[in-house]
Every structure is written in structure tokens, then in C-alpha cells.
Amino acid sequence: MKEVSIVALPGDGIGPEVTDVALQVLDTVCEQHDIKLNVTKRPFGGTCYDEFGEPVTDEILETCKEHKVVLLGAVGGPKWDDLSANLRPEAALLKLRKELGVYANLRPIFVHSALSGSSTLKEEVIEGTDILIVRELTGGVYFGKPRFSAEEDGDPFSVDTMKYSRSEVQRVARIAFETAKLRGKRVCSVDKMNVLESSRLWRKSVLEVAEEYPDVELSHMLVDNAAMQLIRNPKQFDVIVTGNLFGDILSDEASMLTGSIGMLPSASLGGENGLYEPVHGSAPDIAGQGIANPLAAVASAALLCRHSLKLESAAKRIEAAILKLLDDGYRPADLYNDEPGTTLANTEEISNRLITSLEETAK
Ligand code: NAD
Numbered sequence: 001m002k003e004v005s006i007v008a009l010p011g012d013g014i015g016p017e018v019t020d021v022a023l024q025v026l027d028t029v030c031e032q033h034d035i036k037l038n039v040t041k042r043p044f045g046g047t048c049y050d051e052f053g054e055p056v057t058d059e060i061l062e063t064c065k066e067h068k069v070v071l072l073g074a075v076g077g078p079k080w081d082d083l084s085a086n087l088r089p090e091a092a093l094l095k096l097r098k099e100l101g102v103y104a105n106l107r108p109i110f111v112h113s114a115l116s117g118s119s120t121l122k123e124e125v126i127e128g129t130d131i132l133i134v135r136e137l138t139g140g141v142y143f144g145k146p147r148f149s150a151e152e153d154g155d156p157f158s159v160d161t162m163k164y165s166r167s168e169v170q171r172v173a174r175i176a177f178e179t180a181k182l183r184g185k186r187v188c189s190v191d192k193m194n195v196l197e198s199s200r201l202w203r204k205s206v207l208e209v210a211e212e213y214p215d216v217e218l219s220h221m222l223v224d225n226a227a228m229q230l231i232r233n234p235k236q237f238d239v240i241v242t243g244n245l246f247g248d249i250l251s252d253e254a255s256m257l258t259g260s261i262g263m264l265p266s267a268s269l270g271g272e273n274g275l276y277e278p279v280h281g282s283a284p285d286i287a288g289q290g291i292a293n294p295l296a297a298v299a300s301a302a303l304l305c306r307h308s309l310k311l312e313s314a315a316k317r318i319e320a321a322i323l324k325l326l327d328d329g330y331r332p333a334d335l336y337n338d339e340p341g342t343t344l345a346n347t348e349e350i351s352n353r354l355i356t357s358l359e360e361t362a363k
């Protein structure tokens with residue numbers, strides 16, 4: 001029997017609730033594919049701070065680097081909001097992404113037909129939407145130096161730096177073009193080149209990469225317009241490639257096309273490493289209630305099968321189980337709106353139904 005070893009970092013808030021479901025699903029499909037799944041679990045973020053006095057330890061980072069494949073829940077919460085910048089749970093996540101070198105964050109936005117009535121947007125606008133946001137993840141204003149706070153004439157000020165190099169832009173652009181080749185063959189690069197120096201370099205660098213991909217159509221859009229166009233006519237987009245901060249904001253916005261942020265998975269890739277996490281956060285407002293939507297985490301596990309384990313059939317089966325659950329009318333609280341034929345389901349019920357349908361389809 002083949003063995004696969006991954007690290008699980010459930011994190012804070014609803015992180016452990018949704019990661020638990022994703023791990024059960026992973027375990028089930030791996031067993032069905034004659035693979036033994038070894039999971040090394042570690043605290044991360046706020047829970048790690050509570051145990052070790054820092055949001056991630058060197059040992060945990062090393063374990064992640066050794067295993068190369070990490071499934072993460074979410075980090076953060078009000079309990080840790082007053083900590084200094086480097087002790088915050090979010091600092092651990094940024095450090096992990098940087099150390100793993102996972103510069104390309106793939107965030108698919110796929111509108112399930114069963115959910116076209118669950119969005120706050122009109123059905124005819126969102127139906128058939130299938131977008132991939134490729135967010136640059138280890139550069140930009142999240143990491144640029146200098147970064148500091150000081151005071152000038154009694155007036156406190158703070159500095160963040162948005163920096164991009166040509167090589168940083170071009171490697172993520174290549175991922176966008178490569179994935180576009182396998183989809184709708186269109187890339188829209190989103191920037192703010194009418195104002196930002198780093199965006200002018202971004203656009204020039206993407207244009208250079210585009211020359212290597214004559215079969216992929218490239219367009220450019222300013223980020224403020226892109227935010228509007230995503231809501232006006234999302235179907236115009238295939239692959240969107242953009243910087244770290246713009247990608248963060250646009251993907252939360254785009255999540256509402258699917259009905260809820262609880263639906264959006266992500267894969268962060270770089271070299272041989274893969275970090276898989278839902279796009280949503282630790283949702284402190286619903287943590288501990290057993291009602292979190294685990295589907296983003298489960299769909300992230302499908303991406304882990306696809307990109308790291310190279311088990312495309314397992315990925316497809318997980319995605320089919322999600323589809324069936326929704327087609328059968330089961331809705332987590334964040335998607336439930338009393339529509340006829342639908343049933344409200346908590347995290348555990350969703351988990352049980354996914355496992356049952358995976359077991360049934362294996363027969
Ligand atoms: P959030 O994504 O945690 O929550 C936003 C809203 O969406 C909340 O109302 C929440 O209940 C709801 N929601 C999110 N995921 C859900 C799910 N799976 N099922 C049902 N409802 C869900 O964003 P926030 O409130 O801005 O941030 C809370 C904390 O999470 C902050 O500390 C933030 O830094 C952190 N955060 C972490 C990550 C991450 O670990 N990758 C991502 C985003 C935010």
C-alpha cells in the first residue's frame with residue numbers, strides 16, 4: 001500500500017471544525033485508492049501562541065517544509081487581536097506561505113447550479129460562472145520593506161511598501177497562462193497602473209510573458225473596474241491574475257457569486273510545495289456552534305489530491321460528492337434561505353453525508 005504524509009494545521013475558530021471534515025473526507029478517498037494517509041497535526045496561529053508563546057514554532061515550520069503538503073484551517077480571532085504584529089496568528093500564516101515559497105494562490109470561483117438561487121445576486125448574472133483567481137501570495141505590500149511605524153511632529157504615521165520585481169510577477173503570470181491553457185484560454189491581469197509604479201511594472205512584465213503564450217488571450221483591467229465588473233458580469237472572466245492585496249479583496253468579493261465565502265477553496269503552489277486552505281477566516285462569530293460550512297475546506301482537500309498527490313480521480317470524486325450534497329438539497333447555515341426542497345444541515349450532518357456518498361460511489 002502506498003503511503004502519503006501530510007501536515008494538518010487546523011488553527012483557530014472554525015478552523016478545526018472544518019479541517020476535521022476535510023481530513024475525514026481525505027482519509028476516506030485515500031483508503032479507497034489504496035493509499036495510507038499519515039496526518040501530522042500541529043497547533044498554528046492563536047492556538048499555537050497559547051501553547052508556545054508564538055503563533056508558529058521553528059519545529060512546526062520545519063515539519064511543514066519536510067512534508068511539502070499542508071492542509072490548513074484558519075487562524076486569528078479577537079482573543080489575539082491586541083498582540084504585537086509578529087505575534088499575531090496571521091503573522092504565522094504569512095511566514096508559512098513565504099517559507100514554503102507558495103507564490104501562486106489559486107482560488108477557483110465556481111457557481112454550482114444548485115446554488116444559483118443562494119447568492120445575493122440575480123441568478124441570470126451568476127449562473128455558469130467559472131473563474132480562477134491566481135493571486136500572487138509571497139510578495140507585494142504584504143511583504144515589502146520598509147514597514148514601520150513612527151511619529152512626525154507628534155503625529156504618528158505608518159509605512160507599508162508595495163514592491164514587485166519582474167521575476168515575481170512573471171512566475172505567477174506563467175502559472176496563470178499555463179492554467180488558462182487548460183481552461184478558457186483567457187487571462188485578465190488586474191492592476192492599478194494608472195497610479196502605482198509597482199502596477200506599471202506588473203503590466204509590462206505580464207505583457208512579456210504573454211508573448212510565450214500566443215494561444216491565450218490577454219486583457220488588462222484596473223482593479224477598481226475589476227471589482228465592479230465581477231458583480232456586473234462575472235461570466236466575462238476566465239483566469240484573473242493579480243497581486244497579493246488585490247487578489248485577497250477580489251476573491252472575498254467574488255465568493256458571493258457562489259453564495260458564500262464558505263464555498264471557496266484555495267491551493268497555494270510553489271515548486272514541490274502545496275498549501276491548501278479555505279479562503280475564509282476563523283469566523284469567530286459562529287465558532288463552536290457546529291454550524292460552519294466545511295465545503296471550502298473539503299474542496300481544498302480535493303485540490304490537495306489534484307495538485308500534490310496527483311490523484312485526479314480522487315479530486316473529482318470529492319467534488320462530485322459536494323455537488324451531490326447540494327443537488328440533494330442540503331444547505332449549511334450560510335447558504336440556507338428557505339428555498340423549497342432544501343434542508344438546513346449542520347457541519348456534522350454534511351460531513352456524514354459526504355462520507356456516505358463517497359462510500360456509495362466506491363461500490
Ligand atoms: P471570516 O472569513 O472569518 O468571516 C467573515 C464572515 O463569513 C463571518 O460572518 C463568518 O461567520 C462567515 N463565514 C466565514 N467562513 C464561514 C464558513 N465556513 N461557514 C459559515 N460562515 C462562514 O472573516 P473575518 O471575520 O474578517 O475574520 C475573522 C478572523 O479570521 C480574523 O482574525 C482574520 O484575520 C482571520 N482570517 C484568517 C484567514 C485564514 O486563516 N486564511 C482568512 C481570513 C481571515
Ligand code: IPM
Pocket residue numbers: 076090093094248279281
Ligand atoms: C486570506 C486571509 C489572509 C490574507 C490573512 C489572514 C493574513 O485574508 O488568506 O485571504 O490576507 O492573505
Ligand code: MN
Pocket residue numbers: 248249252279
Ligand atoms: Mn482574505
